[in-house]
Amino acid sequence: MATQVTNYQCPACTGPMHFVGESGRLECDYCGSSFSVEEIEKLYADKEKKAEAAFAKAGEKEAAISPEEREYLDDGSDWPEGMKAYSCPSCGAELVCDATTAATSCPYCGNPTVIPGQFSGMMKPDCIIPFKLSxxxxxxxxxxxxxxxxxxxxxxxxxxxxxxxxxxxxxxxxxxxxxxxxxxxxxxxxxxxxxxxxxxxxxxxxxxxxxxxxxxxxxxxxxxxxxxxxxxxxxxxxxxxxxxxxxxxxxxxxxxxxxxxxxxxxxxxxxxxxxxxxxxxxxxxxxxxxxxxxxxxxxxxxxxxxxxxxxxxxxxxxxxxxxxxxxxxxxxxxxxxxxLPVSKKRALQWFGAIAAPMAAVIAVIIALLG
Amino acid sequence: MKKRVFGLLLSVVMIFALVIPAMAAGEDDATYQDGGSKAAETGEAYVYDVYGLLTEDEWDDLEWQAEKISKKYECGVYIVTVDDYRDYGSSVYEAAKAIYTEAGFGWGSGKDGELLLLSMDDRDYSLIAYGFGNTAFTDYGKERMEDEFLDNFGENDWYSGFSDYLNISERYLQLARDGKPVDVGRDPDHIDWAGILIRAACIIFIPVITAGVVVGIFWGQMKSVRVAGTAAEYVVPGGLDVQVSEDVYTHTTVNRVHIQRNHDSGGTSVDSSGFSGSSGKF
Structure with missing residues (x-):
């Protein structure tokens, strides 16, 4: 069965990879290999398509559930409304995330995970500004x-x-x-x-x-x-x-x-x-x-x-x-x-530190002129 | 010719002013005899009530006071009342100057002194000073003196008004001899509440406002999150295309504001003849 999520693994060592802003490339956490976005897109195009198809199929299945069945399923479900569960392709653990989540990381193995189906069809963004800062x-x-x-x-x-x-x-x-x-x-x-x-x-x-x-x-x-x-x-x-x-x-x-x-x-x-x-x-x-x-x-x-x-x-x-x-x-x-929080004590101290000497100086000037 | 006529008129004034009160004083007032007769004898009288506002006792008392003050401070303090100042000058101020000069008023070679002239026909007055009088009776001082006596004259209380004039003259002469003539910001009889308030405002409000602004700026630095209200940075280069540009003149408005001149600098305004003075109605 095709999984709905994609785990980008290093073609060299199968370790998890993540996008690095400074280099603009995907880098392997383990062996240090790096790949351009285009290279990874090419390698994972097929995997992403399968994940999107699985995501769509799961969506259709869910849509086909009758209200009675939904009530029955919901009663037995452990997840609150608006949450979705996926299976981590690296460790098999169940990933529970928000219905709008499109990329996250597995809380058990820590591997970065993408849910390509969230960005398929009409939902696909036109453009992206990649992270530049770490x-x-x-x-x-x-x-x-x-x-x-x-x-x-x-x-x-x-x-x-x-x-x-x-x-x-x-x-x-x-x-x-x-x-x-x-x-x-x-x-x-x-x-x-x-x-x-x-x-x-x-x-x-x-x-x-x-x-x-x-x-x-x-x-x-x-x-x-x-x-x-x-x-x-x-x-x-x-x-x-x-x-x-x-x-x-x-x-x-x-x-x-x-x-x-x-x-x-x-x-x-x-x-x-x-x-x-x-x-x-x-x-x-x-x-x-x-x-x-x-x-x-x-x-x-x-x-x-x-x-x-x-x-x-x-x-x-x-x-x-x-x-x-x-x-x-x-x-x-x-x-x-x-x-940021404001310290009222510091505000009063500053107020006094400015006002008191200034008042003294003005008083002296007035006394000298008067 | 004019000067001669003036001299004649003033001589008449002197005769009336000196002889008649002196004769009357001889009848019933010892104090008058001491001061008034002496003044008559020496020609050094200080109170010339030509119009006849004062009783004999009042004249005597005032003359005694004026002489005492004048001698003590070596600055003549004079009072003259006339029917109409026009007999002596073109204005009540000019008339006062003319009387002071022609009558030989003033103490010593410097002719130091002051004169209060009342012209009764139109209820005009003038207060002038000369020599050391200009030092003792500043513009501000004259205003304060007028505040003291004009209310009495307004109520036809002549003796009290002249008495106030002499008393305050004595006080001002004393202060002037002490080197502290009454002037703006130096008036022991008058608390300058406006000045005190302005000084207090400077000492309190300027530091408070400055500190408030600075602390307000510091406070503002703590807040950096706010909803954007405009989108100016997203206008494309050359994205502003103005198709209609009309500037139509409609009208002009004129606003005139009277300029408040500052008279609070103090001192005495002395004219070219060496006199300073003020005048008005009572």
Whole structure:
């Protein structure tokens, strides 16, 4: 029976392989052999096809189960709803993962495992940005993130420890669009001069109109409910010059999810951003005035192509004083984000350290002048 | 010609001012006799009530006070009341200057002194100073003095008003002789609440706001996660195509703001003739 998952094994020693960002190749954990993505794709094309077929067949079987049978099966099942079980091709252990999981690792043998069926047919991503930065670089980035933060509790960086670090290919929708914008502005120019005992300000008012189009390309919106939108927005932008056609050979060694937020829902977020930027772009052409304010706008969005892409993200979580702190790093550019706890005691100390000497200096100056 | 007419008028003023009160004092007031007659004899009177606002006792008391102060501080302190300042000058200030000069007011060779002139027809007054008077009675000091006596004059309480004038003159002369003439920021009788508040605001608010801004920046550094609001970085190169660009002038508005001149620098404004002064109505 064909298994639904693929375990990328070294052609030289059959050891597990994983994708390495720095080299852009798949490397064997045991013998150190390395292979290009193209080489592995060629070697594993047949295996992946069989896994996809098995995945599809399993899906059909599941769909054919009657509601009564499902109730019976569900009652006897150990797995919660939304979870799926696969068999590890390396050690035979049962892999239980989220229904959207597309790449993971076996908790028993640790071998990287890909579920090619999750990315077959309509679900296949158009493109992927491979990981460029390693786990070690993410850990270093976290330490750097603490540096220079004057209000960070000292105990936080001393006592907290990294609970989990995982490299995840996050599903994104990338939207192309052309925005038609017709914007009315009120603009002014002002001159000021003195006339006797009066300061006179003459303000000339103008009605300004700008209309035209703004073309946007690949505006991203993450398509996974597991990923917080604000974190994914904050690690933008990615360098799209390094987008590559999707291949599951980039996945071994990382986690990956298929999208569970559809294109239409994600488009709403992208449209809000493009509409606002279109008005900003029009306003950037209103120059030579001392003030410009938007009076009215008519913005129409013409959606273009939506690309389904996987983006590399390092997720790091720490725990301190029973509270979890999540950090995210762009796996391509290294942009690192994550809110840190604030020490109110340190904030007050800084406040006092600045305000008290300044008050003393001003008091002395006033006394000397007075 | 004008000067001659002025001299004649002032002579009449002197006769009325010195002789009549002196005669009256001889009848019923010993104190008046001491000061007023002496002034009449020496021609060194300090209170010339030509208009006749004061009783004899009041005149005597004021004259005695004015003489005492003038001698103690070697700076003449004068009071003159007239019907109409126009008999002496084009303005009440010019009239006060003319009377001071023509009557030979002032102490010693420096002609140090001050004069309060009341012109009763239109209820005008002028307070002028000369020589050391300019040092003792600064612009600010004159304003404070006027605050003291003008309320009495407004109520036709002439004696109290002149008495206040003499008392405050004595105090200011004492301070001036001590090297601390009353001026902006140096007024022992007046608590400058506005100045205190401004200083307190400088000492409290500037450090608090500065520290708040700095700590706010530090606080902001702790937050790096936020939802993106725009997509400017995803506009394709040359992706902005402006097809309509109209700039239409509609109108002009003019706003005029009166410039507040700063008079709080202190000191005394002395004119080309060496006098300083202020004037107004009571």
């Amino acid at each position: 786990k070690e670089q993410a850990i270093t980035a976290l330490k750097n993130h603490y540096k220079g933060k004057r209000l960070l509790p000292k105990e936080f960086s001393d006592q907290n420890h990294l609970e989990e670090i995982k490299g995840v290919y996050v599903p994104f929708w990338l939207f192309d669009s052309v925005v038609e914008a017709d914007v009315m502005f009120e603009a002014t120019t002002a001159t000021t001069y003195t006339e006797g005992d009066y300061e006179v300000t003459e303000t000339s008012h103008y009605d300004v109109r700008r209309a035209g189009t703004v073309t946007f390309e690949k505006v991203p919106a993450d398509a996974s409910t597991k990923m917080p939108d604000d974190y994914m927005d904050s690690i933008e932008p990615y360098n799209y010059g390094e987008l590559k056609p999707f291949s599951s050979a980039y996945l071994p060694g990382f986690l990956a999810d298929k999208y569970d937020v559809d294109r239409e829902d994600c488009a709403v977020r992208a449209e809000k951003r493009t509409a606002r930027s279109a008005v900003d772009e029009m306003q950037s052409t209103v120059t030579g005035y001392s003030s410009v304010s938007v009076q009215g706008q008519d913005v129409r969005l013409h959606p273009g192509k939506a690309h389904y892409a996987l983006m590399p993200v390092w997720l790091l979580s720490t725990r301190w004083q029973d509270k979890s702190y999540l950090f995210a790093m762009n796996g391509q550019t290294g942009k690192f984000v994550g809110d």
